[in-house]
Amino acid sequence: MAGHDDYAGPARDAEKLWGKGDYGGALDCYTAARLAFLETYPGGVADPILLELKIGAARCLEQLGHLEECVDLDSEVLNEQEKLLKPTDENLLMLRETLAANNTQLGKHEAALSLLQANLKVLESPYYGLEHEWTLQTKCTLAMEMSSVGEHHQALILLEKTLYVMAAKHFPHEAQEMVRAGIRMVQDTLKKCAANEAKDRAILSEKLSSAPELQPPTSSKHQETTTKKKDSLAKDETPSKISKTPSAVPESAKEKGSQELTKSQMYNRENQNQQKPSKAKPITDRTRSRAGSCGPSIQPVIQPVIQPVIQPVIQLEKGAICHNEDGDERDMSSERWLREIETFVHSWMPQSKVNDKIRIAILDTGIDLGHPYFDEKYRKGSTKSRREIVEECKSFLPGKKGDEDAHGHGTHAASLLLRLAPNAKVYVARVIDDDGKIGNPDAVAKRLILEAIDYASDPDHWGVHIISMSLGFKNIPESVERAIKKATMVREVFIFAAASNNGPTDDYSVTYPARAMMVFPVFAASSQGDLQKFNPNHEHKKGLSTLGVNVTGPWTRHGSKEKAPTSCRSGTSIATPIMAASAALALQFIYQKPPLEIEGLNRLKGIDGMHELLSLMIPLYARETPYFIKPGAWLRSKKYADKKVVEKIQHIWYGQIT
Structure with missing residues (x-):
């Protein structure tokens, strides 16, 4: 059986290599440490030490850009930590937050939303509270994630409520301004959606107005009368221009018309695709298609939304x-x-x-x-x-x-x-x-x-x-x-x-x-x-x-x-x-x-x-x-x-x- 040093040594080496920026070498050491630990403690799959080694390996994968493997490893750790830790444990919340961010980068919005909603449920409990900084930060991230999958109206409401709380509790101006920026982004997206819809309607209207009008089905008696009228009118026309079909509609138009929808049918079909999304509804394939029809989606602001991008010069406190x-x-x-x-x-x-x-x-x-x-x-x-x-x-x-x-x-x-x-x-x-x-x-x-x-x-x-x-x-x-x-x-x-x-x-x-x-x-x-x-x-x-x-x-x-x-x-x-x-x-x-x-x-x-x-x-x-x-x-x-x-x-x- 392997001894303690068989896994502790590689774990220490992994930390050193991580500090030097050698993420590939650190990953190899973390992997070796995990294997040595399981050899020493075959039943220790849920041991906190092994979970820490897995987290270290996941962070290396993240730095190397292997997000799929990173997400899989973090998900394994999360499943075990949810059994071991209290729901309010900061490590558990942090892991969900990181996992949500990586899922977002992979385009797995359904998984990201689920993780953020799980965190928000805990953060809104009395242990943290509705006015806690972390709670408000998570709401902002969740709102931007919702907007990225087409839930623009719900995202806008959530951001506006968050901004109201931050203003009432005198949060720093820059934090409030970042939420306002998020609100403006969602509003701009809604405007783009409306503009795209108007453009689509205009194109559709133009197509319908230029298309030959289809004749409704007629009885044999009415058809015979119509034919006589056509014949009488044809006397003044050149024989080559007279249509030989009873309805006077070209065959190509008839074939095309058989596949077209009426205006009423088209708008009914559009309205079905524009129904207002319900609150906190699970993301489905239909939701994703709805997001795609609304123009460019907004990528969520990754942790934390209230901390913006760095400026060129960072000054020491002047005092x-x-x-x-x-x-x-x-x-x-x-x-x-x-x-x-x-x-x-x-x-x-x-x-x-x-x-x-x-x-x-x-x-x-x-x-x-x-x-x-x-x-x-x-x-x-x-x-x-x-x-x-x-x-x-x-x-x-x-x-x-x-x-x-x-x-x-x-x-x-x-x-x-x-x-x-x-x-x-x-x-x-x-x-x-x-x-x-x-x-x-x-x-x-x-x-x-x-x-x-x-x-x-x-x-x-x-x-x-x-x-x-x-x-x-x-x-x-x-x-x-x-x-x-x-x-x-x-x-x-x-x-x-x-x-x-x-x-x-x-x-x-x-x-x-x-x-x-x-x-x-x-x-x-x-x-x-x-x-x-x-x-x-x-x-x-x-x-x-x-x-x-x-x-x-x-x-x-x-x-x-x-x-x-x-x-x-x-x-x-x-x-x-x-x-x-x-x-x-x-x-x-x-x-x-x-x-x-x-x-x-x-x-x-x-x-x-x-x-x-x-x-x-x-x-x-x-x-x-x-x-x-x-x-x-x-x-x-x-x-x-x-x-x-x-x-x-x-x-x-x-x-x-x-």
């Missing part, structure tokens, strides 16, 4: 820079806030037994490790400097080093992580140019997906628990969405991203990736929990805020005459690493509390569990702004932490999230 001459540096409230948390964390850390298990990646402008700030000891009594606890720096920009930062923002953000989560392992990914831009759109997908996000979340590379991204851009390609879903839902990584500093009235209020479904959007507040005017719309179910005003930290030495330059900054991009550090502290607390150690943490997977944990960090003075998070607020009292917090965590552990 509101606090100028020294304005006196903002003399406002010490933020520094006192940070020192209070820093003191508390250092006093609490010795109790933790597994601090080094928490790994955080920061995707930014890099880090200036030569700055004197990183020479300082990372905590009192330690022999290690801050520089030594930065595990690795890697640049995903060609010709750049990861341990350099010509901009300064990454250095500032990394210093906050090291300051508030000193026992976490920090990894720095340089993805932003010196001028604060990511680059051209073709390089963005490769840099953020295939390299930075994938590398950071890959267990064979950094394998981080948390990713901090103080960057944002207006639009997003589907490939970026897939990478984030893989990191958050498959590899169970928590991602925090800056919500933007554009204010609530900006057209693109919450930027991407902060507005993605499985990402925490981070907002900025003062040390007292007061939200700032530069924040976008804060009515976001996952939205969290923390300190992001007048925060001083080390800045790059590049272009500076100072030996140890600093900068005072404000913005959601400054709040993001503080929120990531808060999440690290929460995970460290869970790891050290028996019986909620590693097994317990597995029950806290997902964005809802982490949101609940961070919500326990709301200080008493900030109750009026319920999303404000202060690290350690629920750990300050040992009695409270041991009883109340653990009790609440157990509620999350057993799935009783309130």
